[in-house]
Amino acid sequence: MHEFRRQKMLLVGALALAGGLVSLQAAAADAAGPADNISGKLLLTGGVSQIEGSAGGGLTPWAVIGSYGTQGQFGANAFYTRVNVQDYHLDDAGAIVGIDNRVEFSVAQQRFDTEDVGAALGLGRGFTFRQNVIGVKVRLIGDAVLDQDSWVPQVAAGAQYKSNNQGTILHAIGAKSDHGTDYYISATKLVLSQSLLLNATLRLTKANQIGILGFGGDKHNSYQAEFEGSAAYLLSRNLAIGAEYRQKPNNLGIAKEEDWYDAFVAWAPTKHVSLTVAYANLGNVVIKDNQHGLYASVQVGF
Amino acid sequence: MYKTPPCILLFAVGLLAGATASAQTTMQPAGSGASGDAYPAAPRDPALKPVFEQFGGKPGLVALMNDFMDNLMADPVTRPFFQNADREHIKAELVDQFCVILDGPCTYTGKDMASVHRGMDVNRADFNALVEDLQKAMSKHDIPFRAQNKLLAKLAPMHRQIITKP
Numbered sequence A: 001m002h003e004f005r006r007q008k009m010l011l012v013g014a015l016a017l018a019g020g021l022v023s024l025q026a027a028a029a030d031a032a033g034p035a036d037n038i039s040g041k042l043l044l045t046g047g048v049s050q051i052e053g054s055a056g057g058g059l060t061p062w063a064v065i066g067s068y069g070t071q072g073q074f075g076a077n078a079f080y081t082r083v084n085v086q087d088y089h090l091d092d093a094g095a096i097v098g099i100d101n102r103v104e105f106s107v108a109q110q111r112f113d114t115e116d117v118g119a120a121l122g123l124g125r126g127f128t129f130r131q132n133v134i135g136v137k138v139r140l141i142g143d144a145v146l147d148q149d150s151w152v153p154q155v156a157a158g159a160q161y162k163s164n165n166q167g168t169i170l171h172a173i174g175a176k177s178d179h180g181t182d183y184y185i186s187a188t189k190l191v192l193s194q195s196l197l198l199n200a201t202l203r204l205t206k207a208n209q210i211g212i213l214g215f216g217g218d219k220h221n222s223y224q225a226e227f228e229g230s231a232a233y234l235l236s237r238n239l240a241i242g243a244e245y246r247q248k249p250n251n252l253g254i255a256k257e258e259d260w261y262d263a264f265v266a267w268a269p270t271k272h273v274s275l276t277v278a279y280a281n282l283g284n285v286v287i288k289d290n291q292h293g294l295y296a297s298v299q300v301g302f
Numbered sequence B: 001m002y003k004t005p006p007c008i009l010l011f012a013v014g015l016l017a018g019a020t021a022s023a024q025t026t027m028q029p030a031g032s033g034a035s036g037d038a039y040p041a042a043p044r045d046p047a048l049k050p051v052f053e054q055f056g057g058k059p060g061l062v063a064l065m066n067d068f069m070d071n072l073m074a075d076p077v078t079r080p081f082f083q084n085a086d087r088e089h090i091k092a093e094l095v096d097q098f099c100v101i102l103d104g105p106c107t108y109t110g111k112d113m114a115s116v117h118r119g120m121d122v123n124r125a126d127f128n129a130l131v132e133d134l135q136k137a138m139s140k141h142d143i144p145f146r147a148q149n150k151l152l153a154k155l156a157p158m159h160r161q162i163i164t165k166p
Helices: A001-029 A116-121 A168-174 B004-027 B048-052 B057-074 B085-103 B113-118 B122-140 B147-161
Strands: A074-084 A089-099 A103-113 A128-139 A152-162 A180-190 A196-205 A225-236 A239-246 A260-270 A273-285 A288-301
Touching: A152 B057, A225 B147, B048 B147, B057 B085, B057 B122, B085 B147, B113 B147, B122 B147
Parallel strands: none
Antiparallel strands: A074 A089, A074 A288, A089 A103, A103 A128, A128 A152, A152 A180, A180 A196, A196 A225, A225 A239, A239 A260, A260 A273, A273 A288
């Protein structure tokens, strides 16, 4: 019952956020006079919301600045993501503000439900790790979309501060901290002549399972550089398919961690809504091997 | 230990910025950046000849430009730039420009992009709105999406001459 209420609160929160964003958009339009001073980016060029809330693909951040606000504009969006694998599920909600196509600020909350594994580990059935993430990203150079006569990508640097609510359990499994900050640099290029979007991200992190299992561990407790890559093929103005890879550290002796993969379809019928559906392979998660399943995400905003 | 990573990151940023700077100097020998000569107004590319056929040749481009201009006039973002202009002339110049880019049997006799757009205060959102209006027109004419993108890839770099307002 308690857990159900939490889920409901999360959903209500996400909906309230979405409602707020829609009125924010109306306010922005009013302030600017005609409604044409918002959402000046091309469809899907703000990316979608990745699992930690930054603009990107599903698993990895991209160098694009989130929202449809282009230079001289701002934009915002909210997202809700659900990942279902055999033995766990993740609920993930958050919001992002993009300013002047230069800076983005993001917040996200992840709730990782251990289902029956929680009972097996003596934590209780449905034991849930909750993690809050605050992100910032700055576009440094380049224009992923318009500079089609050059191979120079759009490059951005970002940070994601993460804080997990289960410090005691995390220490018990060997994690060294319940909070940490990831630093990353992303390069994104749209190769329009081939209808391809390519992204590479280098992340410095101590996070175990993106922080759900804490930061640092008995095997390693220092920052490690991890590679993340995405490739998307544009089928039409509002439809893209692609795949992603996210390399991960392996810091905990008792819980082997593996790299993540996904294959996705992203659809943006308008600039105010996008849907992303993916098949994700998360490998071993704590005591359960070969975790794979559905990833679904909805984003609303402008 | 904690202090090292940001330093590494800054170092990486520095490396990238350096690499980018050198890449830009080598890739744009004209070097003038903001000037109108940095990118030709109609860069002919023989590899795009098949795309010219996908656009329906010159008659296809003429028909496309009618719808494109209709879209520009219907769009509140782009209308102010075209409502007092000689739209028939602009359409004719665009037909020639696209025709040359796609290696069609045409000659572009119009001005360079910087001269025509000087003082118009085009910003990024205006530019993107025009791209969308063109995309809608191309889709209406059933031009394959990949062919659309091959043309757009040649037009996009002109943002450096056209967008004059930050």
